[in-house]
Amino acid sequence: MxxxxxxxxxxxxxxxxxxxxxxxxxxxxxxxxxxxxxxxxxxxxxxxxxxxxxxxxxxxxxxxxxxxxxxxxxxxxxxxxxxxxxxxxxxxxxxxxxxxxxxxxxxxxxxxxxxxxxAVPPAPPLAADAGFSEREVQVAGLPGLLALPDGAGPFPAVVLVHGSGPQDRDETIGANRPFLDVARGLAAQGIATLRYDKRTRARPQDFSGRDFGLDEETIGDAVAAVALLAVTPGIDPRRIHVMGHSQGGMLAPRIAARSGKVAGLVLWAAPARPLLDLLPEQNRYLLSLDGDYSAEDRAHVAEIERQIRVIRDGSDPSARLIGAPASYWRDADRVNPVADLAKLDLPVLWLQGERDFQVTRPDWDLWKKALAGNGKAALRLYPALNHLGIAGSGPSSLAEYHQPGHVDGRLIADVAAWVRARPGTGASP
The missing domain is CATH 3.10.450.50 (Nuclear Transport Factor 2; Chain: A,)
Known part of the structure; x- marks a missing residue:
């Protein structure tokens, strides 16, 4: 986001x-x-x-x-x-x-x-003793990469689902590649991972000049990724998990419900509130970081709020926000991830960095309240981590995203331990 x-x-x-x-x-x-x-x-x-x-x-x-x-x-x-x-x-x-x-x-x-x-340099090659290999795959016509641990398996697996925007398979943001870090970190610990280019990145022409929603942009391809893993040799079809970051975490319960082949969910920096509620908050935060929230800044946020009202009241079907049509935002506005998760009987791991300025304390509080009585839920809060899972200090900002870093090893280790501890509960292919 x-x-x-x-x-x-x-x-x-x-x-x-x-x-x-x-x-x-x-x-x-x-x-x-x-x-x-x-x-x-x-x-x-x-x-x-x-x-x-x-x-x-x-x-x-x-x-x-x-x-x-x-x-x-x-x-x-x-x-x-x-x-x-x-x-x-x-x-x-x-x-x-x-x-x-x-x-x-x-x-x-x-x-x-x-x-x-x-401009990010090519990903570093795998070391000879990495303990896993990577091979190109196709996910519903999208280029992807399967990281498979060495050995016969069958291995538990994780599908990585992007946040908002036209993301590549590594979820490259600024100078960082969160999904590359997570995919390789999990594969080195015996967990297969599948990541792929988002459809808005790989095939933007599919969206030109027409309305679309979350099914076309994200959900359908994530369901296809789970289905691909379920028939891939070396993968345990009963231990396939979805790890959604940001918007991907918000949609993970819907992906699991649609798929029927998911053994558990990892919600990483997942909003609990509608995206249209978060946009003005994010802009106010960023514009006030320098201590000077000017009249021009207030007007900018007011214009965003006006556009949101137009989208929500349906007064202008041709309205767009951040390049996406009103149909997309209205579809996103109907998503209630807390309610969607409550309908599922699945284990869930919730991950959140305290320095995240995009998904913030109101979202944390909603998730903690919703998961408090869930015996299948585990929650992890990381004081030093930002929205990308990278450690830092002081207020987080967009400028921080341009500083090269890596997803914190503790977060990756927590995911690996949680996935390995899960018994096979997914549906058979």
């Missing part, structure tokens, strides 16, 4: 020559650097201009210095052509980190999508 610019890349029928798309991408960045946001949006497709008008574009771009410092240099653009679109990637070197600007263009070299993404 971290704030970021993540626009759906729109599918197009043909591609243009290499030079022209790169020039268009660089021209967009020239205008952003110069603060010419109205001029920048003139090169947008109509769909892009509606989703991200000049004021929203300015708000995102102008927020970058607080997160990564001043822009120092641009790198050499590179281009990838597919049947659907032309994508230009431009490295951006800031004072405190690097980002990639991913610019999608249509056949007329209009800007059809933009994604500012942390």
């Amino acid at each position: 971290a704030r970021h610019l993540a626009l759906l890349l729109l599918s197009m029928a043909s591609v243009a020559s290499a030079a022209e798309p790169q020039q268009a991408a660089m021209r967009l960045l020239d205008r952003l650097e110069a603060g010419q946001f109205d001029e920048a949006t003139r090169d947008f497709t109509p769909e892009m201009a509606k989703a991200i008008p000049a004021d929203k574009l300015a708000a995102v771009w102008n927020a970058l210095p607080a997160q990564v410092g001043a822009l120092k240099q641009r790198g050499q653009p590179r281009q990838a052509d597919t049947e659907a679109h032309t994508l230009v990637v431009v490295p951006l070197h800031f004072e405190r980190g690097d980002l990639n600007a991913l610019v999608s263009l249509d056949q007329r070299d209009r800007i059809a999508g933009l994604l500012l993404q942390p």
Whole structure:
């Protein structure tokens, strides 16, 4: 749920020559650097201009210095052509980190999508004595990675379900890869893991120009991941667990109910309240970190609250928030994870960092009250950890996400011990 610019890349029928798309991408960045946001949006497709008008574009771009410092240099653009679109990637070197600007263009070299993404180096290769191997798999047409412990098995397994946004298989956020840390950490302790690219990341064209909800974005693919593990050699089909992070934790009970093959749930930094209630809170927190909650900041939060009211009252079916349609937010607003979990007779492990500014004490209190009488529930609270499970000190912020770190080993060890202790309770494939 971290704030970021993540626009759906729109599918197009043909591609243009290499030079022209790169020039268009660089021209967009020239205008952003110069603060010419109205001029920048003139090169947008109509769909892009509606989703991200000049004021929203300015708000995102102008927020970058607080997160990564001043822009120092641009790198050499590179281009990838597919049947659907032309994508230009431009490295951006800031004072405190690097980002990639991913610019999608249509056949007329209009800007059809933009994604500012942390530039993260390739994942380190596995050591020869890692104790497990990784192999590519497909989850409902999405690229994924299965980490399988050495030996004959059968092994217990965990499906990792992402938080909000177009996440990759490692759930790369800033300079960190929480899912890579968890997947490899569990596999090294004898637990198979399956992680995959989220559909909004791998196939954004599936969502262009239409309404969609949580089933299409998250739930259906997670159910397919569980089903894939249930028929994978070396996996114990009665010991498959779902570990959902953030929004993924919020949806984990629904995934289990839909699947019928889940032995237990790990809820990691899972909201207990609707996402639309959390958005204004998160923005107020971030905007007040410097001690100056200005009139402009208050107006920004008021506009978010206005957009939320429009979505909830249904007065504008075409309304969008953070690039997603009203249908998506209304679907999310109907989710009650506490009530969904109460309908299940499954073991649950609840994990929460006290330095998490995205899922906070009201959510903790709701979960603790709901799980207090549940003999199958275990709760773990980590004073030093943030939303990504990374240790730190002082108030957490978005800038912290750009500092390289790793998910705390105690959290991973707690998950491993809990999963290993669970008997096989899932349904047979």
